Amino acid sequence: MQINYQLSEEDLIEFYMFHMQYDRRAIRARIFQTLIGCLVISILTFTLINRTRVNLVKGWTIGIVVMVLFSVLYQVFFRAMMRRRIVALLKKNHPYDTYGEKYMVFEKDYLMETTGGLKRKLFYKDILRSVETKDYFYIYEAPGVAYTIPKRSLSLKMADGIREALKMITPENGKDPLKENLFESLRKGRK
Numbered sequence: 670m671q672i673n674y675q676l677s678e679e680d681l682i683e684f685y686m687f688h689m690q691y692d693r694r695a696i697r698a699r700i701f702q703t704l705i706g707c708l709v710i711s712i713l714t715f716t717l718i719n720r721t722r723v724n725l726v727k728g729w730t731i732g733i734v735v736m737v738l739f740s741v742l743y744q745v746f747f748r749a750m751m752r753r754r755i756v757a758l759l760k761k762n763h764p765y766d767t768y769g770e771k772y773m774v775f776e777k778d779y780l781m782e783t784t785g786g787l788k789r790k791l792f793y794k795d796i797l798r799s800v801e802t803k804d805y806f807y808i809y810e811a812p813g814v815a816y817t818i819p820k821r822s823l824s825l826k827m828a829d830g831i832r833e834a835l836k837m838i839t840p841e842n843g844k845d846p847l848k849e850n851l852f853e854s855l856r857k858g859r860k
Contacts, residue, residue: 670775670830674822676768678759684807684817685755686748692813699747706743707736773818775834780808782816791816799835806831 689695714732718725772783779792797809806828808816820828 672773672827674771680819682755689751703740703743706739710736
């Protein structure tokens, strides 16, 4: 099977944002930073209650509401901050074969991507993981490094061909297998 597709900077940004959503280090950083923020809010709430003689229940109710708001807003802030950093890194370290017109061939034992005359071959046995999302196929050759195939460039037959070539299982009920294993992955720690 052969496919032609166009990869844009936005496609790469989406890949890195997707990857950061499931990277254990990024998840731990978000949790740690959120907990530190909540700890600071707790200390400020405790200090405010002691110094101003505010009702204990009222003071802690306000403190807890502020912690919840902080936790939610911090996740939005973290995502926006990561997006800015990814864009800056892509502009600084722009590999010449990253964007543009791509051509991929799925053979019996391997896939081969051609970009601007450069060919990259990846044997199926060397694929670390392949993931299907609503808009993309990600074929990981190493942690954080993946072939990104936008579904907008594919017919239903081509998408089925990719699933078959990679022996992918379509997620049931739209569940993301990475999300299902997220807490298990965090508990394992480093491998």
